Amino acid sequence: MVLRPIGVIRTPFTSRAEAPHQGRVSREICEIEVFPEFEDGLMDIEKCTHLIVLYWLDRADRTKLRAVPPHDGRVHGVFATRSPDRPNPVAFSVAELLSVDGRRLQVRGLDALNGTPLIDIKPYSPGIDCVQDAKIGWWEEKQSGK
Numbered sequence: 001m002v003l004r005p006i007g008v009i010r011t012p013f014t015s016r017a018e019a020p021h022q023g024r025v026s027r028e029i030c031e032i033e034v035f036p037e038f039e040d041g042l043m044d045i046e047k048c049t050h051l052i053v054l055y056w057l058d059r060a061d062r063t064k065l066r067a068v069p070p071h072d073g074r075v076h077g078v079f080a081t082r083s084p085d086r087p088n089p090v091a092f093s094v095a096e097l098l099s100v101d102g103r104r105l106q107v108r109g110l111d112a113l114n115g116t117p118l119i120d121i122k123p124y125s126p127g128i129d130c131v132q133d134a135k136i137g138w139w140e141e142k143q144s145g146k
Contacts, residue, residue: 023093
């Protein structure tokens with residue numbers, strides 16, 4: 001398998017301590033720079049209001065198989081969490097597209113550290129991507145006090 005970055009993400013976050021736990025809660029404006037050889041792939045992107053941004057957590061610990069989410073305090077397998085530390089540290093955020101200037105996209109809603117490799121962009125579709133009744137069982141238990 002070959003995975004190569006298509007760009008780089010520029011954010012104000014230089015450490016995990018500075019980054020939000022979820023991109024959705026971030027109000028910071030960030031920049032996605034797409035490399036020149038992939039610029040043609042941006043055609044019509046300005047017609048999208050939101051994007052699924054996929055990126056490689058290049059500073060993650062790839063040996064971890066268990067994680068303790070900050071809002072839960074209990075141990076879970078990494079595949080049941082959104083921990084950045086995992087065997088293949090692929091992350092995604094649904095980001096609001098604010099503007100497009102050539103190969104540079106201004107977005108809101110990322111939790112990536114500055115310089116994070118961009119691996120893909122897809123348009124977000126509420127009709128396709130939103131699952132209204134989806135649940136994370138351990139999170140539901142935590143909220144109900146079980």
